[in-house]
Amino acid sequence: xxxxxxxxxxxxxxxxxxxxxxxxxxxxxxxxxxxxxxxxxxxxxxxxxxxxxxxxxxxxxxxxxxxxxxxxxxxxxxxxxxxxxxxxxxxxxxxxxxxxxxxxxxxxxxxxxxxxxxxxxxxxxxxxxxxxxxxxxxxxxxxxxxxxxxxxxxxxxxxxxxxxxxxxxxxxxxxxxxxxxxxxxxxxxxxxxxxxxxxxxxxxxxxxxxxxxxxxxxxxxxxxxxxxxxxxxxxxxxxxxxxxxxxxxxxxxxxxxxxxxxxxxxxxxxxxxxxxxxxxxxxxxxx
Ligand SMILES: Nc1nc2c(ncn2[C@@H]2O[C@H](COP(=O)(O)OP(=O)(O)OP(=O)(O)O)[C@@H](O)[C@H]2O)c(=O)[nH]1
Ligand SMILES: [Zn+2]
Numbered sequence: 001x002x003x004x005x006x007x008x009x010x011x012x013x014x015x016x017x018x019x020x021x022x023x024x025x026x027x028x029x030x031x032x033x034x035x036x037x038x039x040x041x042x043x044x045x046x047x048x049x050x051x052x053x054x055x056x057x058x059x060x061x062x063x064x065x066x067x068x069x070x071x072x073x074x075x076x077x078x079x080x081x082x083x084x085x086x087x088x089x090x091x092x093x094x095x096x097x098x099x100x101x102x103x104x105x106x107x108x109x110x111x112x113x114x115x116x117x118x119x120x121x122x123x124x125x126x127x128x129x130x131x132x133x134x135x136x137x138x139x140x141x142x143x144x145x146x147x148x149x150x151x152x153x154x155x156x157x158x159x160x161x162x163x164x165x166x167x168x169x170x171x172x173x174x175x176x177x178x179x180x181x182x183x184x185x186x187x188x189x190x191x192x193x194x195x196x197x198x199x200x201x202x203x204x205x206x207x208x209x210x211x212x213x214x215x216x217x218x219x220x221x222x223x224x225x226x227x228x229x230x231x232x233x234x235x236x237x238x239x240x241x242x243x244x245x246x247x248x249x250x251x252x253x254x255x256x257x258x259x260x261x262x263x264x265x266x267x268x269x270x271x272x273x274x275x276x277x278x279x280x281x282x283x284x285x286x287x
Contacts, residue, residue, distance in 0.1 A: 001044040001056055005072075007201040007209070009039055014055060016045055017203060029055040038064060039199045040071035040156060040211070063103040065158075067215050068199040072156060076106045076213075077148075079161030079170065080123070082136075083115040087123060093274040095160060095217070096132065097232040101224070104158070108134040109148065111166040114141050130235040130271060139169035149174065156201065156209040160216040167212060174210060175202060226282050230258075233275060236267050251276060 004016035004025065014037060016025045027045055029037060035058050037043065042059040064071045078095045080087040092108065099106035108127050110120040113136045124134040135151075137144030148170070151157065159167050201211045221229070226249055230240055236258065244255035251259075261267040 001046055003042060003044055003059070005201075005209075006037060006039050006041045006043060007203065009037070014043075016043065016053065016055070017201075019207065025051055025053045027053045027055045033058065036069075038069045038071040039201060040064075040073065042072065065102050065104070065213070065216060067217075068213055070158065070199050070211060070213065073102075073104045073158045073211075074155035075151070076104045076158045076160055077109050077135075077151070078106050079109045079111055079159060079165045079167055081112040081115070081165040082110050082117070082120040082123075083112055085162060085164050087119065089123075089126075089270055090274055090277070091162065092123075092127070093271065094278070097221070097274075097278070098216075100232040100234065101221075106132065107151065108132050109161075109170075110134065110136050111139055111170060113143060114138040126268070126270075130268065137170070139166045139173055142173070145173060152204060152208055152210065154207045156211065158211050158213045158216070160213045162217075171202075171210060171212060174204070221278055221282055224282055226279055226286075229275065229279055229282065233271060235271060236261075236275065239267060249279060251279070 002018055004018040006014050007017045007024075008015040012028070014027045014029065016027050017023065018025060025045060025047060033055060037055065037058055038061075041061065043055045044057040044059065045053040045055050047053040061071045063073060065073065076099045078092065078099070080092060087110070096106050096108070108123070110123050113120040117136075120136045124136055127134045135144055135147055137148055152174070159171060161167050199211055199213065201209045203209050230236060230250070239258050239261035242257035243250065243253065245253055248256050248258075250256050258267065258272070262269060262272045
């Protein structure tokens with residue numbers, strides 16, 4: 001059996017990249033294999049002839065997201081625009097939290113810096129000080145593209161962001177700079193707004209993949225235990241654990257190490273506000 005990666009799932013066929021030259025194999029799955037297979041999954045296959053085969057086994061997943069279904073994402077680039085549409089800190093926070101929840105390492109990318117550099121720099125300074133790598137780019141002028149490209153080798157990188165921020169434009173630039181070794185063309189990412197979108201991984205180079213995540217938005221956090229919410233804010237974690245009450249949710253409780261850190265400016269007020277806002281939603285839904 002040979003190991004490969006599912007890069008596309010279409011009409012019951014799985015397209016497996018074996019990471020060899022010219023090695024895209026069209027596979028069916030073995031009937032007894034009951035688990036759902038996602039794009040991004042690592043599998044073991046039997047090759048039947050030149051380019052067809054059978055998936056025999058699903059290998060363990062490192063992480064997964066549901067909408068769209070994708071597995072084994074090494075990093076997520078959360079894209080916002082510096083302008084049109086205007087960025088929104090609460091939305092950025094929620095997307096970062098969604099990545100943290102899924103166990104995916106996020107970076108932030110401010111596109112359209114040609115339209116408003118001041119906003120882009122303000123976002124970068126803010127999120128870099130929260131510990132997130134933040135890039136300033138322009139798909140239009142090409143500024144910052146080298147730094148973005150330097151993040152990609154030997155990883156599977158997913159791109160997410162609200163509509164209109166320039167995901168397709170950035171991906172086209174990324175793909176245009178590289179030879180695609182398998183039959184995926186960049187026109188595939190220029191689909192219309194209302195067509196059915198399925199995730200398809202595009203291969204840039206050896207072990208280097210990019211994937212758009214249409215429909216990936218922030219998680220609804222209603223199923224999260226209120227006590228776990230804190231773990232989704234890596235910048236706040238160092239101040240956690242010294243509260244008087246072990247049940248502390250860090251709002252109005254006395255002698256709380258988190259609210260103290262906010263008052264001392266060690267935790268950013270805006271991040272703490274996101275925490276409180278999401279916590280309120282979780283608590284209301286639990287009622
Ligand atoms: N000024 C400027 N415009 C840009 C830039 N990147 C993208 N745009 C424009 O922004 C608009 C939206 O870009 P898309 O690449 O379609 O955005 P998207 O995020 O893929 O949008 P959806 O397909 O709706 O998810 C287009 O008109 C692009 O030409 C940029 O860096 N600067
Ligand atoms: Zn507390």
